[in-house]
Amino acid sequence: MAITVKRVGRPVVESSYLKATLQGMGRTLKYMFEPKITIEYPEQRWELSPRWRGTHRMLTKEDGKARCVACGLCPSICPSNCIKLVPGEDENGNRYPLVFEIDEFRCIFCGYCQEVCPEDAIHVGQHYENSEYSREGHVYDLERLMAQTHPVSTLWDATDPKGE
Amino acid sequence: MMPLHPLLQVVDPQAPITGYTTFIIFSIIKLIVVFTVYMVAAALLTLAERKISAWIQGRRGPNRVGGRGGWLQPAADGIKNFMKEETEPGNASQPLFSMAPALSFIPAMIVWSVIPFASPLPTRWGRVDLVVADLPVGFLFILAIASLGVYGIVLAGWASNNKYSFLGGLRSSAQMVSYEVALGMSTIPVILLAGNVTMSQIIRQQSHSMWNVFNLTVAFLIFFVASLAETNRVPFDLPEAESELVAGYHTEYSAMKFSLFFIAEYANIVTSSALMATLFLGGWDIPFTGWDNAAPFTVLKTLLTLGCFLTKTGFFIFVFIWIRWTVPRFRYDQLMSLGWRVMIPAALGYIVLIAATLLVLQAIGVQPGPVHSFILLAENICALLLFFVMIDEGRIISPAYRRAREQRIVRLRGRSVLPSATEGVGK
Numbered sequence: 324m325a326i327t328v329k330r331v332g333r334p335v336v337e338s339s340y341l342k343a344t345l346q347g348m349g350r351t352l353k354y355m356f357e358p359k360i361t362i363e364y365p366e367q368r369w370e371l372s373p374r375w376r377g378t379h380r381m382l383t384k385e386d387g388k389a390r391c392v393a394c395g396l397c398p399s400i401c402p403s404n405c406i407k408l409v410p411g412e413d414e415n416g417n418r419y420p421l422v423f424e425i426d427e428f429r430c431i432f433c434g435y436c437q438e439v440c441p442e443d444a445i446h447v448g449q450h451y452e453n454s455e456y457s458r459e460g461h462v463y464d465l466e467r468l469m470a471q472t473h474p475v476s477t478l479w480d481a482t483d484p485k486g487e
Numbered sequence: 488m489m490p491l492h493p494l495l496q497v498v499d500p501q502a503p504i505t506g507y508t509t510f511i512i513f514s515i516i517k518l519i520v521v522f523t524v525y526m527v528a529a530a531l532l533t534l535a536e537r538k539i540s541a542w543i544q545g546r547r548g549p550n551r552v553g554g555r556g557g558w559l560q561p562a563a564d565g566i567k568n569f570m571k572e573e574t575e576p577g578n579a580s581q582p583l584f585s586m587a588p589a590l591s592f593i594p595a596m597i598v599w600s601v602i603p604f605a606s607p608l609p610t611r612w613g614r615v616d617l618v619v620a621d622l623p624v625g626f627l628f629i630l631a632i633a634s635l636g637v638y639g640i641v642l643a644g645w646a647s648n649n650k651y652s653f654l655g656g657l658r659s660s661a662q663m664v665s666y667e668v669a670l671g672m673s674t675i676p677v678i679l680l681a682g683n684v685t686m687s688q689i690i691r692q693q694s695h696s697m698w699n700v701f702n703l704t705v706a707f708l709i710f711f712v713a714s715l716a717e718t719n720r721v722p723f724d725l726p727e728a729e730s731e732l733v734a735g736y737h738t739e740y741s742a743m744k745f746s747l748f749f750i751a752e753y754a755n756i757v758t759s760s761a762l763m764a765t766l767f768l769g770g771w772d773i774p775f776t777g778w779d780n781a782a783p784f785t786v787l788k789t790l791l792t793l794g795c796f797l798t799k800t801g802f803f804i805f806v807f808i809w810i811r812w813t814v815p816r817f818r819y820d821q822l823m824s825l826g827w828r829v830m831i832p833a834a835l836g837y838i839v840l841i842a843a844t845l846l847v848l849q850a851i852g853v854q855p856g857p858v859h860s861f862i863l864l865a866e867n868i869c870a871l872l873l874f875f876v877m878i879d880e881g882r883i884i885s886p887a888y889r890r891a892r893e894q895r896i897v898r899l900r901g902r903s904v905l906p907s908a909t910e911g912v913g914k
Binding site for chain 2: 341344347348350351352354355356357359360361363
């Protein structure tokens, strides 16, 4: 038996080119006089969502030191392996990070580091202007992470944590 | 007494210019002014296109160079294009490669020399016709020169030694040659009505009766579509279809040579718009009044008619841009089928229709005037209704495929299933 392909005819009445063209031109003319949606970037800024995940920020304790206790959870959960952590211990037995570096160039801004942090120390922030002239410039050390001042991400909506 | 030098003689401002010296001097002045205005207009059109495209898409367009309006953007683009490196493809035909941008640009510019742009200007040396050269064969000159435009594109495609350029050039030659036929034929009714091929006479005829857009609406529409195709604008920009041909005929061009192609496109738009305004919208004629085209001519009349002409031309330029940012590109077979199977027969039929109507009107003694125009208008409305309602139901532009008749399919199937093939499967 021969195999037949079902051929669908075009609706002849509805495929008028001229009518559709005139409709389209009417629409484009209407858009010409509507308000523009451009945000003129350097002067105007996009209002970021509180859940925006951008440049990292390390929060500090009252004494000005980083809250990080070098537990090692964030480098182990990081899917892009961009966090470098060398733990240290002071004379009282308190752990602190000797080296804490985040390569913002490798980071995919998933926010897992903030989610997993038991000390509420490392955060992703509501900030996106982190371009640099070199790749090395993207590696933020602990001082630089602590010096960030932008608001941190909430990761989820506090009033609706389950996203309902 | 020694005869006064012609430039020092004071003559009647309403009388036409006499004497070669004055004629040549005024011609040079008009040449320079028209050329300058034309170049500036072409440059500003690049800005206008970007602005209008932005507005249509809900954006703002260039607004960084030269204030909020971005007025200096054309200058910035020009400087950039002068500074850029000229690249030349390997094994390119160098003379043709350099000549092509100029060849695509010059014809568009030359056509302007026969388009009248305002009513005559009275000066102390006589009445100056505001057209660079009011050729007695003005209209034929336009047709002759406008068809040269295709050479620039074809040569650019050929000389680039690049398959995409070459395909673009081929396409454009096919497209421009086929639409030129429709373009030329759609203007024959205009000449029939005016009884003359001089541009100023065509304008005078329109200002005495009705504009040709009402007298000859179908011819106007055909001319409009054909000039879209002639200027390679969307929806007929197949020569530079970037999805298939990179950039078509100007793929290999860079820096100012590329820029010249760009200017040529806008120059062509300006020229086509001015032609449409002149042939179908009465040129510099101010509507609803005979005041502007009767003597005595004054400077005020000149300025007003110039404004009128610029408005009409500007309107068509806007429509060109507006269409570009609305309509998608045609497929190549649709383009050809529209050109050969719709436009040319329609233009031919319309010539017969108008010629017959004019003959009949002459025979029954209707002189050119309101009644004459009204009859033509009624006829055009009937023709348009017939054209739009009857034909444009998916048939002007052929659909994705045209379904063959059932009988024919059966016959084709019967032939394609060869006995040897079926036997081969069986074994």
